[in-house]
Amino acid sequence: MEQKKDRALFIMKCLLCAYVVTGVLLLILALLLYRFQLSENVVDIGIIVIYVLSSFLAGWICGKKAKTRRFLWGLAMGCIYFFVLILISLAVNHTMKDVAMHFWTTLLVCAGSGMLGGMIS
Numbered sequence: 001m002e003q004k005k006d007r008a009l010f011i012m013k014c015l016l017c018a019y020v021v022t023g024v025l026l027l028i029l030a031l032l033l034y035r036f037q038l039s040e041n042v043v044d045i046g047i048i049v050i051y052v053l054s055s056f057l058a059g060w061i062c063g064k065k066a067k068t069r070r071f072l073w074g075l076a077m078g079c080i081y082f083f084v085l086i087l088i089s090l091a092v093n094h095t096m097k098d099v100a101m102h103f104w105t106t107l108l109v110c111a112g113s114g115m116l117g118g119m120i121s
Helices: 002-036 040-066 070-093 097-101 103-120
Strands: none
Touching: 002 040, 002 070, 040 070, 040 103, 070 103
């Protein structure tokens, strides 16, 4: 029982770290957008890069701790990161309209980069 609590706490710490990185990188992207009047395409690419880096980091950290089946732990972290991202988006927008447009692509990007982070760890 204690081991499950420790694992759940560690997963929460990994997610917190990933979302702190996401927040900082989104703030930097917003400042770049303000300063340089970036186009919509550049901002979209920046957001995708932020998702990749954050999911990769969560998978890498979790893979370091897991020792076995690291790619599965990384995949799980990427998927959990994505679903928390969806919940936050629904809480803010109150609709599935924006979420549904890129649902599968974003899921694959987050899950794949999390799994890659776990494999490299």
